[in-house]
Amino acid sequence: MAHKRKTAGITGGAGYIGSHIIADLLERDVEVFVLDNFSTGNRRNLFEHAHYHLIEGDVRDPNAVQAFLAHRPDVVFHFAASKAAGESMVDPVKYSDNNLRGTLLLIEELVKAGIGSFVFSSSAAVYGDPQYIPLDEKHPRIPANFYGYTKMVIEDTLEWYSRLTGLRYASLRYFNAAGYDVKGRVRGLENQPQNLLPIVMEVAAGMRSELQIFGDDYDTPDGTCIRDYIHVNDLATAHILAMEHLLEKRENVTVNLGSEKGLSVKEIVEQARIITGRPIPARVVGRRPGDPAALYASAAKAAAELNWRAEVSDASKLIESMWSVYREIKP
Structure with a gap:
């Protein structure tokens, strides 16, 4: 019987983290469909590859999201979000629009399309000020900024959607992503870095x-x-393992990714x-x-x-x- 190639959808795939994950997915013979509006993505991070497909559009645009999901990927990775904690405290509208409205639209369309696996780019910002360290997943979630709050809202929404619709998800709580691809496959600079x-x-x-x-x-x-600084190649590996976990074990998972x-x-x-x-x-x-x-x-x-x-x-x-x-x- 012929091997069926896995397919993955990646929002924000021309960005810093998304592009590193795509490099690993392509090496594993996964077909990738990318949705990016290039507000912070870098066109240097696009791949010329037979199994790489770009849909230029915004995660807040229902037509763009439907065109993206029409390819019916086995799993969707979501990186299209704003991520500067300080900015979120002075421009909350940007963060509710992009991180909440955009992500909720994506999840709704995902469920309507019957796509069952979702890997969410969450953050250690959900924890807020540490009550103890090292921070583990049992630490209370009391975000100290609006950015962290948006991530917590989506985590909670995913838990409800999983209970009600059977959607399987991985919430990956990053600490400080850094580094560039040790194999040299990704060379486009991160746009407007804050770290x-x-x-x-x-x-x-x-x-x-x-x-x-x-x-x-x-x-x-x-x-x-x-x-805690985590190399983007280590992050990429974690996302591949999360995808395999969802597709094979069909269980939700929420974990910290730190060094x-x-x-x-x-x-x-x-x-x-x-x-x-x-x-x-x-x-x-x-x-x-x-x-x-x-x-x-x-x-x-x-x-x-x-x-x-x-x-x-x-x-x-x-x-x-x-x-x-x-x-x-x-x-």
């Missing part, structure tokens, strides 16, 4: 004059905030100076409101349920893989 590592790289590449460090008086060994190790801002900057050979000027400024001193994951549940572990998320791999892309930039 520490790409900003460090922009300073190293001469795209910014300096790095701002938001506070150096936290209760941490060097006074700067500690965060289980914390790196401070100063540790990142020092390591980046060594690897890039650039000075990377940094200036300490005031704390940002709502920044906890330390935040890192327990990923024991992902290990138990998906057989997943972070493999390339140490500081040197994160920075080396990013610098391989940023050092080509002419400021």
